Amino acid sequence: MQSPLIQELIEAFRVLPGVGPKSAQRMAYYLLERNKKGGAVLAQTLAKAVEEVGHCSLCRTLTEEETCSICQSSRRATGELCIVESPSDVTVIEQSGIFQGQYFVLMGHLSPIDGVGPSQIGLDLLESRLSDKSVSELIIATNPTVEGEATAHYIQQMAFKYEVKVSRLAQGIPMGGELEYLDSGTLSQAFLARRSM
Numbered sequence: 231m232q233s234p235l236i237q238e239l240i241e242a243f244r245v246l247p248g249v250g251p252k253s254a255q256r257m258a259y260y261l262l263e264r265n266k267k268g269g270a271v272l273a274q275t276l277a278k279a280v281e282e283v284g285h286c287s288l289c290r291t292l293t294e295e296e297t298c299s300i301c302q303s304s305r306r307a308t309g310e311l312c313i314v315e316s317p318s319d320v321t322v323i324e325q326s327g328i329f330q331g332q333y334f335v336l337m338g339h340l341s342p343i344d345g346v347g348p349s350q351i352g353l354d355l356l357e358s359r360l361s362d363k364s365v366s367e368l369i370i371a372t373n374p375t376v377e378g379e380a381t382a383h384y385i386q387q388m389a390f391k392y393e394v395k396v397s398r399l400a401q402g403i404p405m406g407g408e409l410e411y412l413d414s415g416t417l418s419q420a421f422l423a424r425r426s427m
């Protein structure tokens with residue numbers, strides 16, 4: 231029988247996606263038996279990150295600053311705004327090196343069944359950015375899922391109102407697939423072959 235504190239630690243690891251009871255137990259014992267120092271660093275860093283990381287006031291991605299480094303960079307103010315569902319999508323696109331503009335991170339997609347409407351994914355903030363005329367092209371890179379497509383369509387309608395050009399990544403992304411699992415080559419192709427909406 232595990233001590234209550236060890237049991238608590240195992241339970242705590244289970245907040246992570248894909249971590250079942252077995253893996254959680256392995257992680258807990260690994261840290262306690264073999265790497266207490268690593269465990270302490272993990273605990274401190276996690277506490278600090280959870281406390282300090284919030285959302286960029288311009289693009290909504292995760293950052294501990296008021297605005298993220300991409301939004302802060304004047305070189306990135308090309309007028310192109312790439313709309314993605316999650317911060318990990320920004321990371322994959324950045325790794326491909328294909329895109330030089332700025333991002334807008336929805337932190338999800340429209341999903342009326344789950345009560346996720348336009349304001350939950352920041353579309354009011356996006357609309358205010360479209361209205362200030364600093365955006366010349368929206369590149370919608372939501373996932374090619376039913377919800378991702380519905381979200382893309384909604385944003386397209388919004389951009390139409392402000393006469394902003396809209397294009398959509400399509401080529402090479404399998405239907406139902408997710409951006410973050412694409413390799414850089416496929417992603418670069420998807421950017422170059424983006425189609426107008």
Ligand SMILES: [Zn+2]
Nearest residue numbers: 286289298301
């Ligand atoms: Zn930002």
